[in-house]
Amino acid sequence: MIAINNLTFEIGARALYDEANWHIKPGDKTGLIGANGTGKTTLLKLIVGDYAPTGGTISMAKDLKIGYLNQDLLSYQSEKSILHVAMEAFARQNQLHTEIEKLLKKLETDYSDEILHKLSDKQHEFDALDGYNIEFKAHEILAGLGFSEDDQKRPLSEFSGGWRMRVMLAKILLQAPDILLLDEPTNHLDLPSIKWLETYLQAFDGAIVIVSHDRWFLDRVVNRIVESRKGKLISYAGNYSFYVEEKGMREEIQRNEYKNQQQKIKQEERLIERFRAKASKAKFAQSRIKMLERMDRVDDVDDDNPSVNFSFKFSKQSGRHVIRLEDVSKSYPAIKILEHASAIIEKGDKIALIGANGRGKSTLLRIIAGTEQFGGECITGHNVTETFFAQHQLESLHLDNEVLQELQSFAPKHTETELRSILGSFLFTGDDVFKKIRVLSGGEKSRVALAKALTADANFLILDEPTNHLDIQSVNILIQALNQFEGTFIVVSHDRYLLDNVANKIWFIEDQKIKEYPGTYAEYEEWQAKRAVSAPKEAPAQQKKEEKPAPKPQAQHDDKSKQLKKLNLTLQQLEDKISQLEKEIKDAELELSKEEIYQDQAKLKTANERYQKAKTELQTSQADWEGLAEQIMELEGS
Template sequence: MIAINNLTFEIGARALYDEANWHIKPGEKIGLIGANGTGKTTLLKIIVGDYKPTSGTISMAKDLTMGYLNQDLLSYSSDKNIVHVAMEAFERQNQLHDEIEVLLKKLETDYTEDLLHKLSDKQHEFEVLDGYNIEYKAHEILAGLGFSEADCQRKLSTFSGGWRMRVMLAKILLQAPDILLLDEPTNHLDLPSIQWLEDYLKAFNGAIIIVSHDRWFLDKVINRTVESRKGKLNVYAGNYTFYLEEKALRAEIQRGEFKNQQSKIKQEERLIERFRAKASKAKMAQSRIKMLDKLERVDDVDDDNPEVNFSFKFSRQSGRHVTTLEHITKKYPAIDILDDAEAIIEKGDKIALIGANGKGKSTLLRIVAGADKEFEGTAVTGHNVTQTFFAQHQLESLHLEHQILQELQSFAPKHTDTELRSILGSFLFTGDDVFKKIKVLSGGEKSRVALAKALTADANFLVLDEPTNHLDMASVNILIQALQQYEGTVIVVSHDRYFLDNVANKIWFIEDQKIKQYPGTYAEYDVWNDKRKLEPKAAVPAPQPKKEEKKTEPVKQQNGGENKHQQLKKLNQDLSKMEEQIAELEKTVKNLETKLADTKIYNDSQKLKETNTAYTQKQTELKQIQQKWEALAEQILELEA
């Protein structure tokens, strides 16, 4: 379908891609991943022809059609209503529609056989292209992306950038191209729209390449992962979770190969040093030096998963009830958000507030944070509660002339520079990065600075509104680790389901203008909610504590009838058998490692899965028998003592 061969793309003196290769096959659903700055968006632009490679080739069929969603479309505007904008996808149908209208107008004054034939031909082609249903299709996709019927009549120019992006996505989906290239398609979608898009893309017949930081979304949609790293494109035959497991396995094998090679190199270097001084061995030493120079070196494994190496502390503990909401009623002229709603946030709660856009999540969050006072009822903050509120608009309150470190110093003067630099390091600001001025940072980098500020506050209650916006996967993982170890209380609004599932222990959602609660993780809520859709009146179930099963240890019986000599003889025989088994298993494991080290296997997902399973199984067997051997050897030593 598309073949990328020896692709090199340079920006100044830096090569984003260096002789990279990648073949995209029909029907593949691919997640293109990698750290920020590794060229994912650039690669999409190269594929669609916006950028020209420095060298290498990109081959594709001449009649291949592509649909490309990119963040540049945010600036697109039109005074047409959004249905008409979406229907621009049907270029030929629209052309035929206009030509048919012209012919019908002509027939009012010039009724000829020639015009009738032309009209008939145009109408037939229009019908074959399903032209009479294109408006219905446009309405259907716009509804899936969260637009109401009233919205469909509004001009595109009256919507915000995020909603305009949804219209552009609808237009691209309606084109039904051979391949979809989607750059961060979930950025401006709420949860229901993301879930609708997942279902749509899973059923899509063409190929798809998705650049996204939403792991949950990728896992649901893709069947192949391509990592952009160090100028190369590495293919993994599965979704994002498969990629993580497979990458860890490859890293383990590479780390073993690296250690083995380093050991051999040191051994060779010691021999060379010994032989170099002897004239009779000098030729041999030179030969070994040349062999070392020609040796293809195995790289050590880089650590791509930075970990939080600091803890968030606060000087005083809150009372049991952090916030109590009673008889809350909140209305806007066009919509009622809450009506006599009640809820309690308790100490230690980590609450995910979820739902569709426009249902009142951010409003409720502002009420909890005390930023919205225009409501009926009471919102009581508990004893000793100190809170910090993070929202995207707070990026504007960063001091643009401040350096990053200076910004944190002025906000958290009680922290030492070492502590602040450690915090910034966890948010991927290392070395001299901390001296960059805020004004030169990207949106994602500013978001990380604002988050670091929020988490250095002496607060036992965090209120977070879309904290994962603009963050890459590494930064999201850092935030997850930070919140998992945070001992205070958290309420967060986010559309990142992986983030929510790893942080929240309670789910809040607004339904029938009430605040409703599910007492569990997001994954548990998701399963429950799917069942509830089939039984809408089902009550939220109380979590049932899991009963731990008591394991009974098998009773070992000693044969008292055997004397010491007989026991030792038998045990030594068993030990010898085990040694034979260990040798055989070690040989099998080594063979499987060799197979997994061969990159050709990664093109056959079934063979890779079988080899991977066999490798894991044999490693487990080897470990178990080695443990038995050690126990048996100790028993023999005790008897011999």
């Protein structure tokens, strides 16, 4: 389908690709990954011909139809409706429709056989191209990407950049290309739209190449990973999870080969040194030197996964209740977001706020941060110090500052060594810390802004889409950072891998209320799937009739409240027990690592029994917690 042979592409003196090879076959669904700056977007531009290679070839069939979604499409403007813009994908069908309309007009005055034959031919071709269904197809794809019937009639110019990108994606999908090249397609999508796109791409017959930092998305869509690294394209047959496992195995083999070779080199060097001075052994020494020079050296494994090696400190601990939302109402002229909603954020909560765009996630974050007008109360708890990260804060970075200066001016209590360590964790190493903010890419600016947010003397973090513009490596760093953070946070993100790895509670807005699921994102997804299956499928009229259920008798309501209160108290006690058991396990692991323990058989046995007992108790307590949480959710929903 597409053959990339010995591709070389240079930018100035730097070779972005150096004799790289890759063959894209029909039906391949490939995730193109690599750190920012390794040339992923550049490679897509090389394939479509926007750039010319310095060396090597990119060959493909002349009639190959390529659909290419790139971030440059954000600048596309039109006063036409988004339905019309999406239907521009059907160029030939639109042309035939216009010609048929003209022929029908002529037919009102000219009944000649020539006009009738032309009309018949055009209608036959239009029918063969499924022209009568193109509007339905456009409606279907736009609806899947989150556009309502009314939205589809509005002009493209009324929509923000992210929504315009969705229209461009719809247009590309409607073209039914042989191969799709998608550069960060999930960047401007909410979770329901991402799930819809996953389903669509799974059923897509052609080949796909996706550049994405969304690990869950890649796992569900691709069957091959190609990593852009050190000027080469390295292929792995499997999804992203397989790639992580396979790469780990390859690196372990390489690491062992490197160690063995280094050991052999040292032995040879000792032999050479020993016999070099002896005339009788000079020839032998020279032959060993030549052998070393000819040796094909194995490189050591580079550490592509830097770890966060600093701890987040705040000067004071917050009280138990961090935020209390009471009777909160918020609406805009066209939409009601919240109505008499209440919720509590407690110390230690790691909350993922999820849902479709337009449901009010960012609005709720601004209410919590105190930057949005609303009805009701948002009460900040004792000793709570907060910091708010949102994408618009990238604009508040001082462009003439160097990266290190930017952090020094924001966190003067930190030493330069501490700040360099923090920046190193966010991939700013060596002289990178002296780069001016103005020359940084969007992803680099995001990392600087995140580093600032995480160095603030804050025990409560509010994070709105922190993974935008971040590559997979940077997302992994953010996950490590949030897992080390001992305070409280609430995060909005469409990156499900991040949410599943950092959150212990899920918030979602439903019926203008803030609902809570007490568990991880993966557990929430499973619960939602069961909920969707068990939901009664009523007729629309019946649903409408039952939208406002009759109020329950007060006695029944009081019994339910008492039961919920009792269950929540038991749940809290279980959570405390789980925390204590986790501490015991950590202490036991530390004890087992001590030399005096593992060298004494009796002590080792006692320590191991203590560890296994705590582990078994933890598993039992976690199972009890899950059962109790399900019971509470069912009772709250009844």
